[in-house]
Amino acid sequence: xxxxxxxxxxxxxxxxxVVFFGFVYLVYYYQEFGVRVVxxxxxxxxxxxxxxxxxxxxxxxxxxxxxxxxLILLLRINxxxxxRRLSINRDYLVVPAMLIVFFVGWIExxxxxxxxxxxxxxxxxxxxxxxLVFHSADADKSKFFQSLKDxxxxxxxxxxxxxxxxxxxxxxxxAKRPKIPLYHVGLSSGDYYSHNSPIERLx
Numbered sequence: 001x002x003x004x005x006x007x008x009x010x011x012x013x014x015x016x017x018v019v020f021f022g023f024v025y026l027v028y029y030y031q032e033f034g035v036r037v038v039x040x041x042x043x044x045x046x047x048x049x050x051x052x053x054x055x056x057x058x059x060x061x062x063x064x065x066x067x068x069x070x071l072i073l074l075l076r077i078n079x080x081x082x083x084r085r086l087s088i089n090r091d092y093l094v095v096p097a098m099l100i101v102f103f104v105g106w107i108e109x110x111x112x113x114x115x116x117x118x119x120x121x122x123x124x125x126x127x128x129x130x131x132l133v134f135h136s137a138d139a140d141k142s143k144f145f146q147s148l149k150d151x152x153x154x155x156x157x158x159x160x161x162x163x164x165x166x167x168x169x170x171x172x173x174x175a176k177r178p179k180i181p182l183y184h185v186g187l188s189s190g191d192y193y194s195h196n197s198p199i200e201r202l203x
Contacts, residue, residue, distance in 0.1 A: 027113075
């Protein structure tokens, strides 16, 4: 019979696992685009969503999570490794085992983030949304976007948070580590844009 306390412990561990690896992923994903952590505000829901996505879509993360859970359970059972006979404090075994598991997960999260960022930089492989139409009461802003569209450049949305957009122009030539200038655009009331979907207006 699982006690309430053990159930709570597992829920808390799951939440920590999801938030930790979700945060690591986002930091290194945006870092590939030259965005520092201090320059971007991470929404708690965004972090949790990314962590759950990793756990659900990546078999390696699911296995890492299951190994971590099994380690905790095994190291807390008295007869496993005959801890009492060896007179070893079980907590001394839990900590290094968990550090190893989280280190492996940390490396996996970085690797996945770098691969996803490399894929999202280019139009033919990106999962990011492309801006098709942009209109603003600010004439300079509208002119800037129109000039890019007239030259056949594709503008992708790296991040949207509240009334701010982080945009970049998809490179035309693939490179190992392309330098991608980012455009931080603040939206005003009445501004609107579309990205393969009905026009979104900022209220």
